Amino acid sequence: MLELNYLRNMQESDLDWVLQIEQQAYDFPWSRQGFENSLDQGLNYIFCNADGEDIGYACVLTVLDEAHLLNLCIAPKFQGRGLGKQALQKLQGKLKESDFNIMFLEVRVSNDAALKVYERCGFNRDGVRPNYYSCHEWDEAKGALIETKEDAILMSCPL
Numbered sequence: 560m561l562e563l564n565y566l567r568n569m570q571e572s573d574l575d576w577v578l579q580i581e582q583q584a585y586d587f588p589w590s591r592q593g594f595e596n597s598l599d600q601g602l603n604y605i606f607c608n609a610d611g612e613d614i615g616y617a618c619v620l621t622v623l624d625e626a627h628l629l630n631l632c633i634a635p636k637f638q639g640r641g642l643g644k645q646a647l648q649k650l651q652g653k654l655k656e657s658d659f660n661i662m663f664l665e666v667r668v669s670n671d672a673a674l675k676v677y678e679r680c681g682f683n684r685d686g687v688r689p690n691y692y693s694c695h696e697w698d699e700a701k702g703a704l705i706e707t708k709e710d711a712i713l714m715s716c717p718l
């Protein structure tokens with residue numbers, strides 16, 4: 560099994576790599592401005608393997624003792640090998656050490672991989688935000704992808 564070794568703070572100089580992975584990993588990627596805002600306002604990390612290679616990243620917005628996970632991403636070439644779970648566990652440890660008491664997040668109802676990772680890491684389902692995310696859906700009649708909406712599942716985990 561591949562091992563995630565450590566996390567480090569994300570820097571402005573990481574953004575070219577982060578944006579490249581973001582565009583590969585998401586249908587609706589964050590912009591550079593989104594990451595710049597996050598660097599100004601939140602806690603942002605890069606996950607690395609034993610060789611010091613970057614394998615993913617996370618963006619967290621904090622409010623008092625609450626940590627809101629806004630983005631968790633493993634580079635596509637490393638996905639499905641247990642690294643998402645290890646990354647989230649490392650992040651939970653780091654936030655706990657820093658005296659945060661609870662984590663919150665929102666996830667697309669269709670994102671099976673993320674839901675599995677979150678549930679494996681102790682997150683509970685608290686509710687649903689209807690039609691929260693934009694998504695693409697195949698429209699048979701039009702023979703084309705159309706933009707529509709999908710629900711978000713709200714989750715939390717005590718630290």
Ligand SMILES: CC(C)(COP(=O)(O)OP(=O)(O)OC[C@H]1O[C@@H](n2cnc3c(N)ncnc32)[C@H](O)[C@@H]1OP(=O)(O)O)[C@@H](O)C(=O)NCCC(=O)NCCS
Binds near residue numbers: 638672
């Ligand atoms: C979601 C994401 C972080 C998960 O990371 P990952 O490294 O691929 O996941 P892991 O290999 O650690 O898998 C953890 C668990 O999920 C399961 N899983 C992985 N991919 C899955 C899939 N497509 N469908 C269902 N289960 C899946 C694994 O089997 C594993 O379960 P197990 O503990 O029972 O073995 C990663 O796929 C990713 O970055 N996706 C794109 C960005 C994204 O959607 N981020 C989440 C935004 S809320």
